Amino acid sequence: MQTIQVSRAPAVSPITIRERIGSISTGEIISVLKGDITGLHIKQAFSIEVAEEMTANFIRNPGLKERKDGVPGQYIGASHYRKDAATYFAESESARPFVEDLFSNLVDPVRGLFDALMRELRNQGIELRLARSVHGQSNICCALRWSGTATYALEPHDDVAQVLCAGSDYELPAVGNNTVVALNFYASMAEEGGNLRIWSHKPTVADRKSQGVESTGYPYSTSYLEAVPCHDFQLKAGDIALIDGGFIHGVTRQSGNGKCRLLLHSFLGFARPDLVLWWT
Ligand SMILES: O=C(O)CCC(=O)C(=O)O
Numbered sequence: 236m237q238t239i240q241v242s243r244a245p246a247v248s249p250i251t252i253r254e255r256i257g258s259i260s261t262g263e264i265i266s267v268l269k270g271d272i273t274g275l276h277i278k279q280a281f282s283i284e285v286a287e288e289m290t291a292n293f294i295r296n297p298g299l300k301e302r303k304d305g306v307p308g309q310y311i312g313a314s315h316y317r318k319d320a321a322t323y324f325a326e327s328e329s330a331r332p333f334v335e336d337l338f339s340n341l342v343d344p345v346r347g348l349f350d351a352l353m354r355e356l357r358n359q360g361i362e363l364r365l366a367r368s369v370h371g372q373s374n375i376c377c378a379l380r381w382s383g384t385a386t387y388a389l390e391p392h393d394d395v396a397q398v399l400c401a402g403s404d405y406e407l408p409a410v411g412n413n414t415v416v417a418l419n420f421y422a423s424m425a426e427e428g429g430n431l432r433i434w435s436h437k438p439t440v441a442d443r444k445s446q447g448v449e450s451t452g453y454p455y456s457t458s459y460l461e462a463v464p465c466h467d468f469q470l471k472a473g474d475i476a477l478i479d480g481g482f483i484h485g486v487t488r489q490s491g492n493g494k495c496r497l498l499l500h501s502f503l504g505f506a507r508p509d510l511v512l513w514w515t
């Protein structure tokens with residue numbers, strides 16, 4: 236008798252990576268939004284002095300909190316992960332002064348990128364704005380420090396499940412059918428490790444179901460990813476990385492001189508052909 240084996244190997248999707256030194260261009264950001272570039276790494280994209288100052292502002296910030304949603308880490312701001320819109324937007328509103336304190340009297344590089352992209356998209360007849368609801372609106376970013384201590388400081392995951400499953404009281408689910416872009420400004424890096432690793436696999440809803448992560452996209456097991464090629468972004472303070480968050484990604488274990496790995500994180504994506512939303 237013949238047995239038919241059902242292959243469970245994840246489908247490999249090609250990834251297009253661009254890495255260079257310099258300042259980021261709005262054209263490249265739009266290429267990631269449109270899915271033409273999977274991962275964009277701009278080295279030395281903002282000043283080390285600003286990066287150091289934001290890190291100091293993070294450490295002494297009274298709004299610093301421990302995550303209590305099963306993802307080990309600390310943060311300032313709000314994450315929509317596993318929250319209904321009322322909770323997320325209320326938290327975004329109450330955290331706003333602490334997010335603003337990260338920048339104190341600095342010229343905020345995140346706001347600088349937002350404003351430049353808003354101008355460029357407006358020229359193309361596209362609106363860029365923060366996500367909002369009757370309960371409030373998103374902040375420009377959320378500051379995050381991962382504290383996982385196993386193989387990964389942040390376990391492999393995708394950013395799309397949480398968007399598709401956000402619920403109809405959010406504007407976000409529409410973005411889940413397009414590219415969900417994760418935008419990261421690295422303010423501080425540990426001496427070793429802390430790479431952003433991206434795998435050549437963009438899970439479908441069926442893939443997520445098979446891995447028991449349908450509504451969270453977190454975490455995928457090491458064995459699931461074993462045969463999938465990956466790329467590591469080796470990051471330094473002052474770098475910016477944008478990825479298509481639909482591809483599985485994670486952060487490798489970090490070690491070294493006690494310096495923390497700190498990023499300022501936001502998401503953006505097309506909700507409609509004439510509207511790009513930005514949230515955290
Ligand atoms: O820390 C990083 O480099 C990636 C962060 C990330 O994937 C996330 O916040 O969803």
Ligand SMILES: [Fe+2]
Nearest residue numbers: 393394417480
């Ligand atoms: Fe992510």
